[in-house]
Amino acid sequence: QKEVEQNSGPLSVPEGAIASLNCTYSDRGSQSFFWYRQYSGKSPELIMSIYSNGDKEDGRFTAQLNKASQYVSLLIRDSQPSDSATYLCAVMDSNYQLIWGAGTKLIIKP
Amino acid sequence: EPEVTQTPSHQVTQMGQEVILRCVPISNHLYFYWYRQILGQKVEFLVSFYNNEISEKSEIFDDQFSVERPDGSNFTLKIRSTKLEDSAMYFCASGGTAYEQYFGPGTRLTVT
Numbered sequence: 001q002k003e004v005e006q007n008s009g010p011l012s013v014p015e016g017a018i019a020s021l022n023c024t025y026s027d028r029g030s031q032s033f034f035w036y037r038q039y040s041g042k043s044p045e046l047i048m049s050i051y052s053n054g055d056k057e058d059g060r061f062t063a064q065l066n067k068a069s070q071y072v073s074l075l076i077r078d079s080q081p082s083d084s085a086t087y088l089c090a091v092m093d094s095n096y097q098l099i100w101g102a103g104t105k106l107i108i109k110p
Numbered sequence: 111e112p113e114v115t116q117t118p119s120h121q122v123t124q125m126g127q128e129v130i131l132r133c134v135p136i137s138n139h140l141y142f143y144w145y146r147q148i149l150g151q152k153v154e155f156l157v158s159f160y161n162n163e164i165s166e167k168s169e170i171f172d173d174q175f176s177v178e179r180p181d182g183s184n185f186t187l188k189i190r191s192t193k194l195e196d197s198a199m200y201f202c203a204s205g206g207t208a209y210e211q212y213f214g215p216g217t218r219l220t221v222t
Contacts, residue, residue: 032209043201043213044153051209088153095166096208100153 023089114214133202
């Protein structure tokens with residue numbers, strides 16, 4: 001059974017600080033990894049994809065991938081109250097099917 | 111910016127009835143998906159569709175479900191003989207490649 005694990009939170013971070021979100025996955029053959037943001041009652045919104053080991057930066061967001069440790073993370077710099085949401089980690093399997101984590105609820109405190 | 115659209119936003123139906131959920135993917139996208147999310151639970155993959163046929167489907171996607179691309183722009187999910195446990199948000203997604211998927215706003219299905 002392919003699994004994607006995330007801490008459900010909530011993770012509370014002061015405004016302006018760095019929020020660090022983590023995800024582990026079980027399928028060692030996975031090659032594609034995604035972070036989605038989901039506001040309450042809304043649909044998932046793709047914010048980052050990463051395919052190679054290392055860091056990938058996009059604005060205030062940095063995704064980190066370590067395939068040896070089967071670990072993906074998302075860093076949000078200069079956190080804003082509008083970043084408060086549930087962050088979903090999704091891992092693509094060899095059939096191009098996304099396996100989803102349950103999400104980490106992030107709360108940015110003004 | 112192009113986006114995936116879904117109709118209706120909310121569908122209420124009685125148990126045993128059939129529903130059709132509609133999606134208009136982003137123009138020029140070739141990969142289409144349906145997901146569902148029961149309240150408070152994980153997003154669950156239902157089915158993927160490429161080149162006018164199903165490419166993958168999950169265990170959830172049994173004979174009760176079917177998908178269709180009737181006219182080159184719409185992408186529909188039909189649920190026959192609905193059950194209470196079918197109540198969920200249903201999301202359509204599309205992608206220009208097999209790697210990145212963009213979600214529509216969802217249809218909330220309530221089965222009573």
